[in-house]
Every structure is written in structure tokens, then in C-alpha cells.
């Protein structure tokens with residue numbers, strides 16, 4: 001029920017109770033909606049449905065009953081996403097078609113983070129779609145034996161940098177707080193930084209990705225493993241083996257089965 005609907009119901013209840021008062025009734029023991037309905041029917045036959053609908057204590061309607069933890073996380077992620085959709089904190093807002101917030105399990109153990117949306121992501125409003133996205137999905141599903149829906153996938157900046165250029169420092173600085181809030185809610189056990197820009201930006205370093213990958217670092221206290229960006233792997237398929245070694249490190253870290261006999265995706 002919307003606020004207007006609730007207000008209408010409350011006004012109707014007030015009017016009905018006033019009628020009962022004029023009939024000589026001075027107080028009412030509202031022990032429950034059903035009791036109230038029976039009581040009202042007995043004392044004022046014309047008063048029925050509105051009282052039943054408005055019988056609960058007249059307080060602001062809650063949006064939903066106590067939610068499961070994952071639902072609560074999803075609601076909070078949705079709230080951040082609502083902020084992102086109207087965000088104009090940096091120049092990237094001007095050129096976007098859609099903001100690209102993130103997808104996946106709000107309680108994911110693994111979070112994949114790239115640097116920013118590309119053209120297809122900008123068009124569809126979802127991270128890692130298109131060819132590179134399909135390879136990431138294969139890495140997750142065929143390689144790690146997980147479902148894409150089991151992990152969480154996001155980017156550092158939520159709007160597409162024009163021409164797929166690297167995000168500028170001011171853009172990262174403006175947008176990173178959204179990512180930090182996503183991470184704080186999801187609380188992944190491992191972050192996998194996809195590509196040079198994501199790894200260097202998150203780790204605040206200029207060290208090449210080839211030196212960063214292969215070992216865990218930390219981002220705001222969360223273990224972070226850099227690996228190659230799927231788009232780079234499409235251009236350099238020989239490096240898929242190295243990326244697969246990185247993904248196996250993540251599986252081991254999480255105590256998950258490592259499909260040792262599988263080829264790199």
C-alpha cells in the first residue's frame with residue numbers, strides 16, 4: 001500500500017470511529033483486526049470493510065516484514081543503485097546511456113571488479129556482457145565450476161569512459177565510494193581485480209599487472225587477487241593459463257574444489 005492509500009485508510013477509520021463515538025461508544029479494546037471487525041459489526045452494522053483494513057495500529061506502514069539478511073543486503077544495494085542512477089558527480093555522467101551498477105549474489109564469497117563499463121555494458125546496463133563478459137562467465141562457470149549468479153560482478157566507475165579510455169583519477173575518486181559501499185554490504189571473502197586498471201587503481205600502485213598477479217594483496221582489509229582482464233585474454237589467449245592459475249588460487253583460498261584436470265576456459 002502506498003502512503004496515500006494508508007492515509008486514506010486512516011482517515012476512513014477515524015471517520016468510522018467518530019461515528020461509533022456519536023452512537024455512544026466511548027472506548028474500544030482493539031485486541032486484533034478480527035475482534036474489531038466483529039465488534040464493529042455488532043455495534044454499527046454499516047461499519048465493516050474499512051475498519052478491517054485499517055485495524056492494525058495507526059503507524060506508518062513498513063515497506064516489508066522483517067527481511068532475511070540477503071534480502072536486506074539486496075534492498076540496501078538497490079538503494080545505492082538508485083543513487084548511482086541519478087549520479088552526476090563526475091563528467092562521465094554526460095556520456096552514459098545507462099549506469100552499470102553490478103550484478104550477482106549480495107552474499108557472494110567472490111567479487112570480480114573491472115575498471116568500468118564498455119559500449120555493450122553501457123547499452124545494457126550490466127557489467128561484463130559481450131565477448132569479454134562471455135569469457136568471464138566461462139572462467140567462472142566452466143573453469144571454477146560456479147554459477148555467474150553465485151558471484152558478484154562490478155566495476156570501479158559506474159559510467160562508461162568515452163572510447164573505453166582508462167577512468168581519470170577524479171572519476172575514480174568520485175565513484176569509488178559507491179564500490180566501497182557495495183563491498184561493505186557484500187563482504188566478499190576474496191576480490192578478484194580484473195585487469196591492470198582495476199588492480200592498480202584498487203591497490204593504489206603503478207606496479208604492472210604481470211607483477212601484481214600471482215599473489216594476494218588487500219583492499220580495505222579484503223584479500224584481493226589481480227588477474228588479467230578477459231578482454232586482454234581474448235587478445236592474448238596464451239595468457240589464459242596464467243589467469244586460470246589465479247582462479248585456482250581463489251578456489252583454494254575459499255576451500256572450494258579445484259577442478260585440476262580442467263583446461264583453462
Ligand code: SF4
Pocket residue numbers: 084087088089090091092093099157158159171174175
Ligand atoms: S562514474 Fe560514478 S561518480 Fe561518475 S557520474 Fe557515474 S556514478 Fe557518478
